[in-house]
Amino acid sequence: MKNFKILILLNLFIFLTSCSSDSDNNFENKQNETISSSNNNTFSRTESNDITQLGNDEQFQLFINNEYDLIKNINDKEALNLIYSDNNLTEDELNTFYSITGFDSESSFINYYNSQLELLRNLDNKYNFNKYSQEELKLILINALEQFYNNSLVSRAGPCERKLRNEMVIIAAEAYAAHLACGLADLSVIGGVICHSAVVVWHAASNDNAILDYENCIKK
Template sequence: MKKSLLAVVLTGTLFLSSCASDEQNFNDVEARSQSKVENSMQMKSAQSIASDQKVIDFFMNEKRFMNKAKSEEEVFALDAEETLDDKQNKFYAVFNTSETEFHNYVETQRELKNYIEETYHLGDLDGGVRAEILTPVMEIVHPEIVESFSDCRGVYIAKLALNASVAYGAHVACLTADVTVIVGALCHSAVLVGQAAANYIALDEYRTCIKNK
């Protein structure tokens, strides 16, 4: 039986806390450099973000990586492993990757994330605001969602944007773990598992919406 989104979030939170040496103070994250954030976002609209190829690349890379998962069931079963080593080894197997390939992926994403932060400061924004900004990005990243029931599509895109927003904030929080390659990999993999699981839930709800039309 599939977990609720709350269970997924709690699992991801517990896993992340076991990987990081210090807890992230999200109030401080949201509060820092507010004047810089406000000035930046006044100059750069959501439309400009959606037209930035490096932003698109970051979220397209995420989509491609999560699409490599063998099955929805195996993603939801990942947290059943008892040790961090078991979790990581199973993660590589479920997402059809290797330790080296994943480290390369994390490094590529880190470079793109650094650009996004320097340019748009998305990590400093409230999660809901960030989700709104990422909505047009999700429409570009997920062009396959073209059915005519705009209400179902709109809700699905909004949920993908929210999941992407939460995951992005978590990846930014993983920066403290990145000082150690292994711990950083554990942190980022936990975020990807949580995002993939949340996206599967959103997809199931989208399909149900279409079916009920």
């Protein structure tokens, strides 16, 4: 049975864990950097496809809504954390992953993710993500995701809720940048399936840890 190292796959986009500490300060700093960069025309873009409008793009909104629902509806957090904790993704764990994310088979997951990748390809055609560095792309995604998470995640503005929102925005931005790093081709080879699956596992486990931090925060 083949084993696939999640962390080896995630080395394709090592930036996934670069923003995990001091989330409030990091988030605010990144927002300021994004606004400043945009005002100074740091990002090369065409007039008709302004990357600062990514958050208003209907296809981007559909992509993040689908991903948000996928992560939110994982039905066995214990199994998820077991998959993530050993840094391996075996064939058996992949089957478990498909099950806890609501898919009855690998082919069902592939069909779903091919639809998601079609959305990303359309977005890439509009905004040419490749012309941005990974760090620039994270800043762009953080800016685009802020409104979605403001509307979807918290209705109150206390410090614990703000911390949770900021952490989840950064996690989502890193995950979506990682999906881009996995490549946008249809999932016709095992490497693509493994790569995108590993990102979903990381995204869901990181969200779960953020929620645990939030629950501890509100107890204080």
